[in-house]
Amino acid sequence: MKIMEKDEKRMMKVMLEEQELPKVWYNIVADMRNKPEVYLHPMTEEPIGPEDMSAIFPKEIIAQEMSGERYIPIPEKVQELYRTYRSTPLFRAYRLEEKLGTRARIYYKYEGGNATGSHKLNTAIPQAYYNKLEGVRKITTETGAGQWGSAISMATSMLDMECEVYMVKTSFQQKPYREKLMKVFGAKVFPSPSENTEFGRKTLAADPDCTGSLGIAITEAVEKAVQSEDTKYALGSVLNHVLLHQTVIGQEAKLQMEKMGDYPDVIFGCCGGGSNFAGIAFPFLADKLNGKKKLRAVAVEPKACPSLTEGEYRFDFGDSGRMTPISKMYTLGNDFIPSDIHAGGLRYHGASPLVSQLKYEGVIEAEAYTQEEIFSAARLFANSEGILPAPESSHAVKGVINEALKYKVQDGDKETGREEKAPVILFCLSGHGYFDLTAFDKQD
Amino acid sequence: MKIMEKDEKRMMKVMLEEQELPKVWYNIVADMRNKPEVYLHPMTEEPIGPEDMSAIFPKEIIAQEMSGERYIPIPEKVQELYRTYRSTPLFRAYRLEEKLGTRARIYYKYEGGNATGSHKLNTAIPQAYYNKLEGVRKITTETGAGQWGSAISMATSMLDMECEVYMVKTSFQQKPYREKLMKVFGAKVFPSPSENTEFGRKTLAADPDCTGSLGIAITEAVEKAVQSEDTKYALGSVLNHVLLHQTVIGQEAKLQMEKMGDYPDVIFGCCGGGSNFAGIAFPFLADKLNGKKKLRAVAVEPKACPSLTEGEYRFDFGDSGRMTPISKMYTLGNDFIPSDIHAGGLRYHGASPLVSQLKYEGVIEAEAYTQEEIFSAARLFANSEGILPAPESSHAVKGVINEALKYKVQDGDKETGREEKAPVILFCLSGHGYFDLTAFDKQD
Numbered sequence: 001m002k003i004m005e006k007d008e009k010r011m012m013k014v015m016l017e018e019q020e021l022p023k024v025w026y027n028i029v030a031d032m033r034n035k036p037e038v039y040l041h042p043m044t045e046e047p048i049g050p051e052d053m054s055a056i057f058p059k060e061i062i063a064q065e066m067s068g069e070r071y072i073p074i075p076e077k078v079q080e081l082y083r084t085y086r087s088t089p090l091f092r093a094y095r096l097e098e099k100l101g102t103r104a105r106i107y108y109k110y111e112g113g114n115a116t117g118s119h120k121l122n123t124a125i126p127q128a129y130y131n132k133l134e135g136v137r138k139i140t141t142e143t144g145a146g147q148w149g150s151a152i153s154m155a156t157s158m159l160d161m162e163c164e165v166y167m168v169k170t171s172f173q174q175k176p177y178r179e180k181l182m183k184v185f186g187a188k189v190f191p192s193p194s195e196n197t198e199f200g201r202k203t204l205a206a207d208p209d210c211t212g213s214l215g216i217a218i219t220e221a222v223e224k225a226v227q228s229e230d231t232k233y234a235l236g237s238v239l240n241h242v243l244l245h246q247t248v249i250g251q252e253a254k255l256q257m258e259k260m261g262d263y264p265d266v267i268f269g270c271c272g273g274g275s276n277f278a279g280i281a282f283p284f285l286a287d288k289l290n291g292k293k294k295l296r297a298v299a300v301e302p303k304a305c306p307s308l309t310e311g312e313y314r315f316d317f318g319d320s321g322r323m324t325p326i327s328k329m330y331t332l333g334n335d336f337i338p339s340d341i342h343a344g345g346l347r348y349h350g351a352s353p354l355v356s357q358l359k360y361e362g363v364i365e366a367e368a369y370t371q372e373e374i375f376s377a378a379r380l381f382a383n384s385e386g387i388l389p390a391p392e393s394s395h396a397v398k399g400v401i402n403e404a405l406k407y408k409v410q411d412g413d414k415e416t417g418r419e420e421k422a423p424v425i426l427f428c429l430s431g432h433g434y435f436d437l438t439a440f441d442k443q444d
Numbered sequence: 445m446k447i448m449e450k451d452e453k454r455m456m457k458v459m460l461e462e463q464e465l466p467k468v469w470y471n472i473v474a475d476m477r478n479k480p481e482v483y484l485h486p487m488t489e490e491p492i493g494p495e496d497m498s499a500i501f502p503k504e505i506i507a508q509e510m511s512g513e514r515y516i517p518i519p520e521k522v523q524e525l526y527r528t529y530r531s532t533p534l535f536r537a538y539r540l541e542e543k544l545g546t547r548a549r550i551y552y553k554y555e556g557g558n559a560t561g562s563h564k565l566n567t568a569i570p571q572a573y574y575n576k577l578e579g580v581r582k583i584t585t586e587t588g589a590g591q592w593g594s595a596i597s598m599a600t601s602m603l604d605m606e607c608e609v610y611m612v613k614t615s616f617q618q619k620p621y622r623e624k625l626m627k628v629f630g631a632k633v634f635p636s637p638s639e640n641t642e643f644g645r646k647t648l649a650a651d652p653d654c655t656g657s658l659g660i661a662i663t664e665a666v667e668k669a670v671q672s673e674d675t676k677y678a679l680g681s682v683l684n685h686v687l688l689h690q691t692v693i694g695q696e697a698k699l700q701m702e703k704m705g706d707y708p709d710v711i712f713g714c715c716g717g718g719s720n721f722a723g724i725a726f727p728f729l730a731d732k733l734n735g736k737k738k739l740r741a742v743a744v745e746p747k748a749c750p751s752l753t754e755g756e757y758r759f760d761f762g763d764s765g766r767m768t769p770i771s772k773m774y775t776l777g778n779d780f781i782p783s784d785i786h787a788g789g790l791r792y793h794g795a796s797p798l799v800s801q802l803k804y805e806g807v808i809e810a811e812a813y814t815q816e817e818i819f820s821a822a823r824l825f826a827n828s829e830g831i832l833p834a835p836e837s838s839h840a841v842k843g844v845i846n847e848a849l850k851y852k853v854q855d856g857d858k859e860t861g862r863e864e865k866a867p868v869i870l871f872c873l874s875g876h877g878y879f880d881l882t883a884f885d886k887q888d
Contacts, residue, residue, distance in 0.1 A: 009520070012527040015459045076453070083456040084535070084830060091528070095602070113557050115831045117878070157827050158539070177621065180881035184826050382628055383601050386528060387559045434561070434878060437624035 010094060014256040016087035023074055026247040028282045028354060029240065030070035031289040033361060036240070036353055039325035042317060048325055055226050056233040058134040061127065064241040072244065074126070081125045081158060085114035086248065090256035095384040102404040103413065103422030105262060109253045109280060110387065110429045116181070118390065118431030119276045120151035120236055123245035127234045128155035137230040138162035142192065142217030144272070145171050145344035145392065146178025147431055148236030153187035166192040166200075166220040169212035171344035177435045192217040199223055199321045213337045214348045219321030226323075237273025238318060238352050246279025249428060254283055257426065264295055264426035266403060270395035271299035271308060271366070272345050274352030280428035285363065297364040298403075299355060300395040302374070305338040307331060307351045308359055308366035316350060329356040341371050342439035343391040367399055374398045375440065378433065390431040391439060400427050454538060458700040460531035467518055470691040472726045472798060473684065474514035475733040477805060480684070480797055483769035486761060492769055499670050500677040502578040505571065508685040516688065518570070525569045525602060529558035530692065534700035539828040546848040547857065547866030549706060553697045553724060554831065554873045560625070562834065562875030563720045564595035564680055567689035571678045572599035581674040582606035586636065586661030588716070589615050589788035589836065590622025591875055592680030597631035610636040610644075610664040613656035615788035621879045636661040643667055643765045657781045658792045663765025670767075681717025682762060682796050690723025693872060698727055701870065708739055708870035710847060714839035715743035715752060715810070716789050718796030724872035729807065741808040742847075743799060744839040746818070749782040751775060751795045752803055752810035760794060773800040785815050786883035787835040811843055818842045819884065822877065834875040835883055844871050 029036060038047040050062045057065070064072060074082070093106040111119035131139060139156055142165070143149030149165040156163040165187050172179060172191035179189045190196050192212045193203040197220040203210055210216070218235070225233035235242060257263055267284055269277030277299045287293035299308055311330040318324035320334055329350045336349040350356075358364045371391075378394035380401065381387070389397050407422040433440065473480060482491040494506045501509070508516060518526070537550040555563035575583060583600055586609070587593030593609040600607040609631050616623060616635035623633045634640050636656045637647040641664040647654055654660070662679070669677035679686060701707055711728055713721030721743045731737035743752055755774040762768035764778055773794045780793040794800075802808045813821075818835065821842035826832040833841050851866040877884065 010524060010527075011462060012524065013462070015461075017459075018455060018457070080454060080456065083454075115826075115876075154830050158830060177878065177881045180885045181832070181878065184823065184832055184881070184884055186827065379628065382559075383630065386598050386602060388625070388628055432559075434621065434625065437621045437628070440628055441624045 011092065011260070013089045013091045014259045015089055016252055016255060018083050020255060021079065021082065021086055022248050022251040023079065024071040025074060025244045026251060026283050026286065027067055027070055027072060027244055028285060029068050031286050032357070036357060037328040039327050040315060042322050042324060042326060045326065056222055058130045058136060058232060060130040061241050064244055065239055075129065078126045078129050082248065085121065087252050088113055090253055090260070092260065093385055096381060097404070099380065099384045100401065100404050101408050103407045103409055104404040105424045106400060106404060107257065107260065107262070107426045108429045109249055111249060111276070112387070112390070112429060112432035116147065116150040116154050117435065118147035118151065119246060119249060119279060119428070120148045121154065122248055122279065123236065123242045123275065124151035124155035126245050128152065128159050128161060131232055131234070132159045132161055135230065136232045138164065139234050140164045140221040140224045140231060141234045141236065142166045142214060142221045143236065144168050144214050144347055146175050146435065147345055147390070149187070149189065150178060150181050152234055152236070153182040153185035156187070157185040163187040164224060165189045166194060166217040168192055168214060168217050168344060168347065170340045174342065174344065174438060175435050192220050194220060196220070197223045211340060213320060215320035215334055218319035219323055222319065222323045237275040238348070238350070240354055242275050243278035243282065243352055243354055246275045247282050249279035250281060250283030253280060253426065262424050263293065265423035266296040266298065266425055268298050268300055268396045268399040268425065268427035270346065270392050270430060271301045271351065271355065272348045272392065274299070274355035276428050276430035278352060278355055280426070281364065288363065298399055299359070299364060299366045300399040301366065301368050302341055302343050302346050302395060303368045303370045304341045305332070305347050306368045307349065308356070309368045313356060313360050318350065327353045329353045330359065342436060343395065345392040346395065369395060369398045377401050387429065388433040389429055390433045391436050393430045396427045396429070400425055455536065455704070457533040457535045458703045459533055460696055460699060462527050464699060465523065465526060465530055466692050466695040467523065468515040469518060469688045470695060470727050470730065471511055471514055471516060471688055472729060473512050475730050476801070480801060481772040483771050484759060486766050486768060486770060489770065500666055502574045502580060502676060504574040505685050508688055509683055519573065522570045522573050526692065529565065531696050532557055534697055534704070536704065537829055540825060541848070543824065543828045544845065544848050545852050547851045547853055548848040549868045550844060550848060551701065551704065551706070551868070551870045552873045553693055555693060555720070556831070556834070556873060556876035560591065560594040560598050561879065562591035562595065563690060563693060563723060563872070564592045565598065566692055566723065567680065567686045567719065568595035568599035570689050572596065572603050572605060575676055576603045576605055579674065580676045582608065583678050584608045584665040584668045584675060585678045585680065586610045586658060586665045587680065588612050588658050588791055590619050590879065591789055591834070593631070593633065594622060594625050596678055596680070597626040597629035600631070601629040607631040608668060609633045610638060610661040612636055612658060612661050612788060612791065614784045618786065618788065618882060619879050636664050638664060640664070641667045655784060657764060659764035659778055662763035663767050666763065666767045681719040682792070682794070684798055686719050687722035687726065687796055687798055690719045691726050693723035694725060694727030697724060697870065706868050707737065709867035710740040710742065710869055712742050712744055712840045712843040712869065712871035714790065714836050714874060715745045715795065715799065716792050716836065718743070718799035720872050720874040722796060722799055724870070725808065732807065742843055743803070743808060743810045744843040745810060745812050746785055746787050746790050746839060747812045747814045748785045749776070749791050750812045751793065752800070753812045757800060757804050762794065771797045773797045774803065786880060787839065789836040790839065813839060813842045821845050831873065832877040833873055834877045835880050837874045840871045840873070844869055
């Protein structure tokens with residue numbers, strides 16, 4: 001019986017000391033071959049400047065959105081709030097490797113341990129902070145699965161601000177605990193499309209049964225933000241500054257992988273807007289773009305909303321109501337409404353402009369899987385590693401399992417040289433699935 | 445605006461390196477003034493020996509139950525599985541202190557970060573391990589709020605065993621996500637009283653609307669265990685070996701407090717069966733019992749199930765069906781069925797014999813609070829510290845808040861000497877409340 005054997009002492013995970021945590025965010029724009037395309041104004045279709053965004057974002061966020069600096073300092077107050085839950089652990093997935101019978105070494109960075117259950121808090125905190133600093137009293141936002149909504153609710157609660165969340169209706173119904181959690185943190189939550197905005201009312205008039213989309217919810221939140229002086233809008237993914245904030249993930253992971261004595265050959269992250277993929281991958285891609293390392297980075301998305309794998313690379317609006325800037329990205333069209341897949345956080349018609357450009361330029365890759373495939377991967381992961389992944393994160397899990405299965409242990413591996421070829425795989429487990437248990441139940 | 449001031453760099457939490465984790469469990473029996481009373485046989489009422497317990501427990505667990513050794517080594521395989529989620533963080537609750545305006549320094553050890561959301565995994569893993577080692581294939585158990593059931597489901601899944609859980613019906617209905625989580629880990633879950641056992645059928649015949657109790661669920665699980673050779677029973681609290689396993693909490697906390705440069709004057713833990721209270725308090729109480737330190741330890745329980753504060757200290761059965769050994773403890777009577785309070789994990793008619801004896805001997809104290817009081821404490825905690833406590837854990841939070849409010853900052857504190865008198869408070873945040881959100885919702 002295996003359990004009775006004397007195991008060698010294996011290091012299961014690496015944490016970092018508070019003083020080892022990143023003091024800066026990493027901006028990949030500084031290292032990209034080509035500078036990103038400018039944003040266009042939604043009405044005039046002319047390039048926009050900082051002043052055009054000031055109705056919805058605070059100045060410092062706009063500066064970060066447009067910055068070309070490689071490193072941007074993290075304010076001490078934000079570092080302090082990060083320290084309440086960071087570092088996050090980097091695990092070696094020994095038990096998953098054993099179940100798969102693979103020679104690959106699999107590592108994962110787990111971002112679901114904080115109170116809101118996902119990586120979204122990494123950008124919610126600085127966004128709330130910069131708004132507060134500039135006198136904003138209330139933040140409006142949209143949320144898909146509710147991970148972002150929970151995170152911004154908690155961040156505004158930490159900084160004594162108000163919060164109003166438009167939650168895609170299909171997720172609002174599938175994930176009732178998410179609304180309750182946001183309410184505990186004092187936020188107001190509306191299923192979107194709602195009767196609370198002009199765009200919501202218009203949408204419902206045209207289709208009373210509309211189950212919503214991120215594009216619609218964004219329009220509703222932006223509409224409310226532009227109406228008041230002391231209210232601004234916050235976005236949980238897609239934009240440059242959001243991806244920037246998430247680079248604390250990859251920076252920590254680099255140091256943790258070093259402590260494990262390894263470096264990834266391939267990195268996986270699930271991809272909706274793109275922020276968790278960017279968070280884990282960008283700090284490593286710096287090494288690739290600077291010619292220091294070879295590595296692959298794979299963004300994994302749902303077959304039901306396949307912007308990177310099947311969308312067009314072109315200018316498009318970020319929302320359905322055409323209120324947000326036009327940006328160049330892979331898109332399924334701003335009026336695309338995906339089917340009711342459980343991975344509500346990945347139901348976005350477009351993708352981050354930075355992630356899109358890197359895909360277009362061949363720096364990164366993309367894959368897509370069906371809902372059935374990712375739920376089965378999630379179960380396998382839960383039963384080996386003991387953490388139930390969010391449906392969103394399960395896309396990355398599925399990508400990793402596929403990759404690892406290419407390197408199954410076989411007789412004669414040593415002779416054929418297969419042994420050395422087994423890759424080091426790293427992925428971001430962006431959140432837990434404990435609020436998604438009804439979805440798992442339905443798959444039984 | 446406070447947020448704009450330059451904060452000094454505050455250490456928010458302490459984690460431990462894997463090599464700093466405990467290699468032994470601490471057995472308080474070795475340091476108690478009087479040895480614990482023996483257990484009596486449920487039929488004969490004669491003192492029982494190890495062989496009497498072997499129908500339901502594996503040998504090593506029985507040995508631990510009866511051990512007087514101060515330290516018991518943690519098997520390497522158990523240490524390895526502990527390393528997948530330990531150490532748990534020790535936080536300084538700066539933001540709670542500020543909200544309360546207290547001079548007290550408040551620390552908490554957070555046990556809710558693992559996949560099952562509570563401290564219960566600390567004993568689920570070794571219990572599953574010792575059973576597996578002795579050839580047991582299946583474990584039966586009861587669960588109240590579902591925290592223990594989730595933990596043992598995960599532990600048996602990690603070790604490729606089967607698991608059958610009898611869940612107190614009132615919690616089964618209040619916390620549907622708990623059942624789903626156990627099912628993800630492959631467990632079979634029955635609302636108790638169930639039609640699956642003789643005792644369950646008898647109970648339902650007498651009262652078809654019975655909402656269950658831990659005492660009933662224990663009888664059902666034990667009944668199933670004694671029927672099969674390869675099936676044994678596991679208990680999530682109350683007994684000595686369970687409390688023993690939980691001492692990893694307090695041992696880690698001692699080292700972490702040392703790194704923070706502090707030592708607690710008073711420790712709080714919520715108390716149902718008593719395992720999380722014992723886990724945090726016993727390793728510190730060693731210092732008290734050995735005359736090295738002065739400190740208070742306070743067990744906090746619900747007014748609706750006040751065994752330590754209002755029960756009698758006498759011999760009683762551990763379950764309603766009178767199948768388990770008789771032990772000396774504070775009890776409300778083995779047929780006591782508490783009202784449907786949301787803190788399902790604290791609905792036990794008795795208390796741990798060890799905790800009871802320490803209370804009886806004046807080594808520890810006990811307090812009780814109402815459901816309304818603890819939910820309001822939980823909200824305050826969530827909005828300052830950003831973690832939503834489980835209703836069970838919220839009892840400890842309430843005790844801490846009461847204590848801290850005795851030391852509010854006042855003018856002239858320095859002159860009156862109040863400044864130095866403010867205590868260092870430590871408590872165990874035994875689990876998160878994300879599966880209890882419907883209960884919070886109802887309190888709105």
